[in-house]
Amino acid sequence: MKPVNTAINQQLSQLYKEQSGKVLATLVRLLGDFELAEEAMHEAFSVALDSWGNKGIPANPTPWLISTARFKAIDTFRRNKRFSELEADVQRLINELEEYNHEVSTQEIEDDQLRMIFTCCHPAIDPKIQIPLTLREVCGLSTEEIASAYLVSPSTMAQRIVRGKNKIQKAKIPFVIPEITELPERLEGVLLVIYLVFNEGYAASNGDSLLRVDLSNEAIRLARLVLSLLPDSEVMGLLALMLLHESRRYARTDADGNIILLEDQDRSLWLQTYIDEGMALVQQAFTNGQVGSYTLQAAIAAEYAKSTGITDWNQVIRLYSLLLQVEPSPVVELNRAVAIAMRDGEEAGLKIIDSILASGALQDYHKLHSTRGELLVRSGQISSAIAAFEQALVLVKQAPEKRFLVQKLAQLKSQ
């Protein structure tokens, strides 16, 4: 038995995390098949383990891995009997693979990664499957890691991923970067997948097993990747938004996982590097021109994160008004009502909230009722506030928010 080289093992598993997405993307383009590409990639990594054990990892390992996998795929094709009836096609592919002997350029690798991202986030794939497929094929997470992050069994998650890959293969979803006319719409889909991954991580980051993959960080990593490949202002906006939220990770809950409101948070716990980067990205997105919903949300989050601690409510209201134009939604209206209450007093905010309710929207949204309760407390209408918080308590689902409301009600009733 060969001695196991632990150092090289560790370096390789780090390399796997960083490079597997790149290697796989190019292999999928060359081989036109996810299964074959994955198989060839794993073989290439195992060859790497043997051959780098003595020599160390080369400076530019990606093209080496791709090339090794390419030869492994040719071997597989030659061995595989089930292709016998397709001899001509397979022979053509083998010839193509053999002729493809130039070193894969960085540009090609980057384009392949973009192709992979757009393919995994293709609207023809169920949104519930786009997410794990992207985490698996682009981020290189294992099926087990994704399953535990989404609290489902590995076999359920494996089924979803297989369904996605089948759809790509059988319906022949092309492995391409969308045409310029479709790009904005398709990019929107990609950004939504990233944001959903982030939100899942953000909502679940308390009290869960340390073994769980940190989805928020994966989403940030993914957004960085997309930004490096496609420097669009909304990608900047989304990355900024996530960084600004993430900067408050350690301040937004106490040791027991209870919610701490923004104004009560210990600002020394905010991650300043994230805030700085987020703010710089917001600036850059605004200078880039066309500003979309993620950039506007990030700009609002940046306003709250200012080091002075003094929020410019006029600016916040202006940004919410712009956001309402880009993306009309009663939730945005509710948030704008809070900003208006901060600037013009509780009555002004309550008036807007009551008109949202009167329109029939958000009646079952617990945050509307708790926000209303908060404004009623501030304007001294305690019994109405209690009724509003009780309504919120009936509707709320997450445990930390429930505890927060119970506490709030106990406090109010004892007054």
Next chain:
Amino acid sequence: MQYMLLIYSDENCWTEEEMQSCFQKSMRISEELAAQGKLVSAAPLDSITTATSLRVRDGKRQITDGPFAETTEQLGGYYIVDVENLDEALEIAARLPPAEKGTVEVRPLFPLPEKVEG
């Protein structure tokens, strides 16, 4: 790669005028696709009121008027196109007039194995 575009819509929501305009536009698209060698076949279907459903159970034929399921959208026509990939099929589907009123389902045809001699 061949795809079938199945056109579903509520057949009662078409006025006579809309129907005629839909036929004309669809025929133009068919001619264009045929000229590009991308059309395998296409046809509108007559009203669902003319449909007959059949099942064979225990060797006996059961014939009924219309389809069994009560749905709001009915199959009203189809195209079979031969194109490069799903995106190209979706692009054609998006140009079909019924896409604006109903739904176009895009399904790849299942490739049958070629006939083996012997």
